[in-house]
Amino acid sequence: MLMNQIFIGLLVASAWLWPEWVRAQESSLRDMIDREIKAGWEKEKLATPGRSTDAVFLRRVYLDLVGMIPSYEETTTFLGDTDPQKREKLIDKLLADPRFARQQAQVFDLSMLTRSHKVVEGTVGYRNRGRFRQWLAKQFEANEPYDRIAAKILQAEEDGSQLYFAVYRDTDEMVTSVSRFFLATQIQCAKCHDHPFESWTQKDYHGMAGFFVRTMSVEVPGKPEITNQQGKQYLVGEKTVGEAMFSLEEIDPKTKKKITTPIKPKFLTGEELTEPEPPQDYVEPKLKANELPPKPAFSRREKFIDWMIAKDNPFFARAAANRVWAQFMGRGFVHPVDDFNASNTPSNPELLKTIETDLVSHKFDLKWLIREIVNSEAYQAADLGEVTDAMPMFYERARIRPLSVEELTSSLHIAMGLGIESALKTEPSSQMMQYLGEPSDGQGRFQGSLSEHLFLHNGDQFRGLCRPNRGNLPEKLLMGTESWDEKVERMFLSVLSRPATTEERERFVQYLSVDTTDAKDPKLAAQRMEDAMWVLVSGSEFRFNR
Amino acid sequence: MKGLLTTAGGLAVANWGALTHSQTIAAEAKRTGKRCIMLYMGGGVSQIDTFDMKPGRPTAGPFLPIQTNVAGIQVCEYLPKIARHADKLAIIRSMRTTSVDHGIGGYHMHTCYPSSQRFPHAEFGAMVAKYCENPENDLPSFVKIGSGSGIYGAGYLGPQFEPFVVADDGKLPGFANPSVSAEIQDRRGELLNFMEQRFAAQRPGDPFAAHRTSELRTLRLMRARTTFDVSAEWEKAKGRYGDSDFGRACYTAFKLVAAGVPFVEAAHGDYDGHNDNFPTHKANLQVLDPAWASLLQDLHEGGLLENTLVVWTSEFGRTPAINFQAGRDHFGRAWTIVLAGGGIKGGQHYGASNRDGFEVEENPVNEGDLFATMYTALGINPRVQHYLGARPIWATPDGSKPIKELLG
Numbered sequence: 001m002l003m004n005q006i007f008i009g010l011l012v013a014s015a016w017l018w019p020e021w022v023r024a025q026e027s028s029l030r031d032m033i034d035r036e037i038k039a040g041w042e043k044e045k046l047a048t049p050g051r052s053t054d055a056v057f058l059r060r061v062y063l064d065l066v067g068m069i070p071s072y073e074e075t076t077t078f079l080g081d082t083d084p085q086k087r088e089k090l091i092d093k094l095l096a097d098p099r100f101a102r103q104q105a106q107v108f109d110l111s112m113l114t115r116s117h118k119v120v121e122g123t124v125g126y127r128n129r130g131r132f133r134q135w136l137a138k139q140f141e142a143n144e145p146y147d148r149i150a151a152k153i154l155q156a157e158e159d160g161s162q163l164y165f166a167v168y169r170d171t172d173e174m175v176t177s178v179s180r181f182f183l184a185t186q187i188q189c190a191k192c193h194d195h196p197f198e199s200w201t202q203k204d205y206h207g208m209a210g211f212f213v214r215t216m217s218v219e220v221p222g223k224p225e226i227t228n229q230q231g232k233q234y235l236v237g238e239k240t241v242g243e244a245m246f247s248l249e250e251i252d253p254k255t256k257k258k259i260t261t262p263i264k265p266k267f268l269t270g271e272e273l274t275e276p277e278p279p280q281d282y283v284e285p286k287l288k289a290n291e292l293p294p295k296p297a298f299s300r301r302e303k304f305i306d307w308m309i310a311k312d313n314p315f316f317a318r319a320a321a322n323r324v325w326a327q328f329m330g331r332g333f334v335h336p337v338d339d340f341n342a343s344n345t346p347s348n349p350e351l352l353k354t355i356e357t358d359l360v361s362h363k364f365d366l367k368w369l370i371r372e373i374v375n376s377e378a379y380q381a382a383d384l385g386e387v388t389d390a391m392p393m394f395y396e397r398a399r400i401r402p403l404s405v406e407e408l409t410s411s412l413h414i415a416m417g418l419g420i421e422s423a424l425k426t427e428p429s430s431q432m433m434q435y436l437g438e439p440s441d442g443q444g445r446f447q448g449s450l451s452e453h454l455f456l457h458n459g460d461q462f463r464g465l466c467r468p469n470r471g472n473l474p475e476k477l478l479m480g481t482e483s484w485d486e487k488v489e490r491m492f493l494s495v496l497s498r499p500a501t502t503e504e505r506e507r508f509v510q511y512l513s514v515d516t517t518d519a520k521d522p523k524l525a526a527q528r529m530e531d532a533m534w535v536l537v538s539g540s541e542f543r544f545n546r
Numbered sequence: 547m548k549g550l551l552t553t554a555g556g557l558a559v560a561n562w563g564a565l566t567h568s569q570t571i572a573a574e575a576k577r578t579g580k581r582c583i584m585l586y587m588g589g590g591v592s593q594i595d596t597f598d599m600k601p602g603r604p605t606a607g608p609f610l611p612i613q614t615n616v617a618g619i620q621v622c623e624y625l626p627k628i629a630r631h632a633d634k635l636a637i638i639r640s641m642r643t644t645s646v647d648h649g650i651g652g653y654h655m656h657t658c659y660p661s662s663q664r665f666p667h668a669e670f671g672a673m674v675a676k677y678c679e680n681p682e683n684d685l686p687s688f689v690k691i692g693s694g695s696g697i698y699g700a701g702y703l704g705p706q707f708e709p710f711v712v713a714d715d716g717k718l719p720g721f722a723n724p725s726v727s728a729e730i731q732d733r734r735g736e737l738l739n740f741m742e743q744r745f746a747a748q749r750p751g752d753p754f755a756a757h758r759t760s761e762l763r764t765l766r767l768m769r770a771r772t773t774f775d776v777s778a779e780w781e782k783a784k785g786r787y788g789d790s791d792f793g794r795a796c797y798t799a800f801k802l803v804a805a806g807v808p809f810v811e812a813a814h815g816d817y818d819g820h821n822d823n824f825p826t827h828k829a830n831l832q833v834l835d836p837a838w839a840s841l842l843q844d845l846h847e848g849g850l851l852e853n854t855l856v857v858w859t860s861e862f863g864r865t866p867a868i869n870f871q872a873g874r875d876h877f878g879r880a881w882t883i884v885l886a887g888g889g890i891k892g893g894q895h896y897g898a899s900n901r902d903g904f905e906v907e908e909n910p911v912n913e914g915d916l917f918a919t920m921y922t923a924l925g926i927n928p929r930v931q932h933y934l935g936a937r938p939i940w941a942t943p944d945g946s947k948p949i950k951e952l953l954g
Contacts, residue, residue: 189937383749390753400751441704446753449705450686453764458725504741511737527726531734538761539741540754 029358029372036351037378037395046396050382054079055498056398056546057087057380062497063403063545064328064374065094067103068410068423072473072494079499091374095367098141099424104366105136106406107327112153112181113167115438135160146320146364147309150182154305156217156236165217166234171244174212175205180338182308184319185268199342202246207266209244210273211304218290237292238299241278265300267307268315273300311360315340321355324366328373330399331391336444347393383546390446400546402446405436407545415495415537416465417473429461448543456538466533467526474529484509495536508532580888580924581803581854582674584811585796585838586695587830589648589818592864592874593882594903595827596622598639605866605902607874608824616893624831627839633893634842634851634886636952640897642910643862643878648818651861651878652696658917658942666701666934670917671809673941675700675707677926678808684770685807686710686763691795694813702934706760709811710767715791716798718774722767735765773805774798786843788836796837800844803854819864821871842886855888855923866903880906883916889923891954914946922948 041048052060058078062070070078078090094100109132135158139149156162168177176188190205215238222233243262250259265273276298287293308316318340326332333346346352355369362368373379378395385397392399403411405428413423428436435455441447456462468475473494477487488508492500500508512528536542592607594600599611599620611620614632621629628635645654645661653661656669668676675687688707690697692714700707712718724731742758776783776798787793795812802810814837815830838858845851863881864874880899886892897909918928921941928942 386750388750388752388755390751400753402753439705441702441706445704446756447704447706448757448760449708450710450760450764450767451708452705453760454721454767457764457768458721458723460725463725501744504744507737507740511733527730531730531737535734535738535741539738539745540749540757541741541745543757544751544753546749546751 029355029369030376032354033351033373033376033378036348036354037376040348040394041396044394044396046394047385049385049397051377052380052382052398053498054087056383058090059497060398060545061087061091061094061374063407063411065091065103065370066097066099067106067404067407068099068420069414069497071414071420072417072490075493075497079493087380088375091371095371099420101137101140102133102424104140105133106404108136109133110404111323112164112177129163131160132163140366143365143367146359146366147316148364150316151305151309154178154182154301154308162217162234162236165215165236169217171209171213171215174215175208178212179208179268182319183268183315184322184334184338184340185315186339186341187268203263204266204268206244206246206263207272208268210263210265211300213244214239214242214296215301216292218292220290235292238296238301239284239293240296240298241282241284265303267304269307269313273303275300275303317356317360317364318352320364320366321352321359321369324369325352325355325373328370328379329395330401331393331395335391347395391444398546400446400544402439402544403542405432408432408436408543411542412462412465412537415473415542416533417476417494431455431459431461435459463530463534466537467530474526474533478526478529484513488512491532491536495533496541579853580674580678580808581850582671582678582809582857582888582920582924583799583803583841583854584670584809584857584859585834585841586811586813587815587817587834587858587860588694588813589816589860590651590862590864590876591815591817591830591860592819592823592827593639593880593899594864594866594874595824596625596831597637597882597884598899598903600866600901600903603902605868605904607868609828619893619895622831624828625835627835628842631839631842631886634846635892636885636890636894636896638883638885638896638911638916638949638952639880639899640906640909640911641863641878641881641883641916642906643881643913646862646876646878648861649696651876653698654913655859655861656696656698657701658913658946665939666699667939668701668703668707668932669698669709670920671709671811672700672703672707673921673926674809674924676703677930678924680806680808683806684763684766685773685802685805686767687808689799689802689807689810691716691798691810691812692791695811702932702939706756712774712798714813715794716774716776718771722771724768731765731768770805773801776801783840786836786840788833788840790833790837792833793837793840796841797844800841800848800850803845804848804850817860817864819873820869820875821873823864823868823873845887851887853888855890855920856886857920858884858886880904883911885920885923885952889925889954890952894951896949896952909949911949912946914943915949918942918946918948919952922953 038048055075058075059069062068062074078086083089109129113129113132136149139152152158152161153164156165165174168174172188172191179185179187187200187205187208190200190202192202194201215236217234217236219232219234244265245260246263247258247260251257252259265275267273278298284293307313319338322332322334322340323337326335326337331347333348333352334340334344359365359369381395381398383398383400387397390400409426409428409432410423413426414420432455435449435451439446439448439452465472466474468478473491477491480487482490485505488500488505491508492498492504512525512532514528594605595607595609599609599622600606601611610623612623612626612629614621614629616632619632619635619637621632643651643654645651650661653659657667658670659665659667671688671690679687688700688709690709690711693711694714697709697711699709726734738761746754746758776794779801780794780797783797784793787797792812792814799810799812814834817827817830819826842851842856845854845856860881860883862876862878865877866874868874880903897911898907899905900907921928926941928946928948930941932939
């Protein structure tokens, strides 16, 4: 009876909505996002933000999806387009752009391995990290489902995927990192004591360690293009025996020491792993230096992966939904993204649940999820407003995020008219890495250092890009015969992806043209051109994505 | 002029309203006016060959003790100038510390936490910078002269408090020198100001403000950079400080502190005397003695010593037993650190090692206690709490206690 009613209802609906019906089905998540976010604003009595201007949206979505600002041509094409569907079309175009996979790989690499993992500094060099990024980019290019990507990272068998375990090479680091990144759960405190606020106990912690305690990584000589500075590459394997040990509170009456016992592998959901007994007389073969043991008949790590990516795993999809949301919206529903716990209330719990469920039903298709998020009005909200927080809790204004040093490098090349090829092949210099690589106070708040600004002021690489030379935009403008008004217009569209205001145009025209009338010294004109470019790329408007 | 701010140096620079949003203003309320200079003896200095001599014992080594201006305090014969300032020194002869290799020891003695925690602790200088800086000062708040003692960084306090590293002799790195003339800097600064003001009017976001604040601080540093250039006065001072990089570093530290920099660290020497410990130490001490003594003298005469804590420290001490290569090895069980100035009661020994110097005999001091004492002397709560994500972290480990006897 009930089924009949639904069936009739569907027929009626399809009769009404057809041919929009199919599209409505597809766009349901973005609509749900907007309904839920709006409901949040109403509940919190927050003013509704306006819609971003085309120029602000354009720059935002380019940086978020392809990791660099749009070129002059891309900007003028988009701003001049009168198609009401142009934002949606642009999103589709960027999601199909090869730069999307590259950008997505950079974001994941940085979240997973962090910018400078001090513990392995010197062993995991930039070249090697590049391998991991390339491997990730291949996954995103093929739109590999996220559960598969996660499984492959933990299997660590594909060439380039092993770097995760090369960085988190001891069991404690693996437990901490895997639970934080893939499960958004922090159990590391329970290593030494039962968690003070959460239900995690030391047994939970050491239970999880049981899945990774047999993992080992070795360095072997490798082909030059895939090795670190010492000519080594990483391989990850697993032993057949080995247990996580845990010291009980009980004291051994004989030795007067705490009793230490092996603890069975235990999933975060509480159940213990059932595993076949290893043969009683099994002895791990003696390994030579840098040799991996034979593949075990029973792999604990494999069992962990099966559990982790199972459809009904309560942690995995939730963690992914929250992380991808935060990547584009600034703040996760739960913030920080990797810390779900009883006292960390999600800002929009219903929406989180919906995204989580839909992500599973869409077979962990990240591109689908990203398309839905960036098509939402919430993502496309204005950057204006009184809120000072970089990441407003209820998304009542667009988030403000500093450009990563990779994005900054690429964007500088685009801004100076050097083209996408040049932007793609130039990696940040070691100085840029050092001075602009980690502009955060450790809690995600932006802090620029003195060195960052000294570098912007006086660093040769930075100045070299702003100075008129070798067919770059500053040189073209300097040589060009257009009016100063036109030149300033092109400059703003190229660097800030927007037209200049009247006031700005006047001020810049005045600045640039002042010396050319009374002194015909080309050096003076070139200096003024460099100054103008320097100002545009040094200001807040260029430093941040908003 | 609209939108301009006059700095402590009297120079007008653009103010984009950033400072009113800045968190440093909030910290300013807690400002103590205290300063600190840390003299760091790289490699591990020998306590027995400096301030905890064991005359007549098998562990003594060849150096002889001399009297100081305080009865009962003796120092090494190669520290004759420091001997005249013993009334200012609090000599802790009972350091008992746990990290006895250079990397981990350096980390431990800069942060008071073991490096094995793999947690981005802030080094002492960053913490002093945070709590003692004057945000209106044009100079950086944490200066490291030379990188010989290691860069451990601001950790959870963030890039704003990262050390500003200059060369061993105190000279600025090349990129602190403006790439364009002052005139060009000024006029393009005005153009940047024009753009920032318009942008900020509708967007009061914290990151934008932080960006503008750093830009302002950088402009101010570039204007005040002559403070780092002591060349002219050094000609006169080098006779007293000793004509060495470390001498010049100490003199630069004095000038920087006088100009309002809250924390300066200068590293000295390679004390790692596993073999031929004595010639190495003798040479090092002869450089150290005039530099350190003149620093104390200048701070004293300039009326700055009362508010300036001078710390003489190292990653660990050296073994009392002399090895077969006439060397001393790494040793943390009983060694010496010397404090002077700001908030410290001078002219005293604190704690003692036993007869041959192998163990602490009274009042053992660990890393946390030492740091708690130094923080307290500088008016900083040694248990001040910060967060990394949800995890709380304290300036000193649980149980650390400032040493009352040392605090004036």
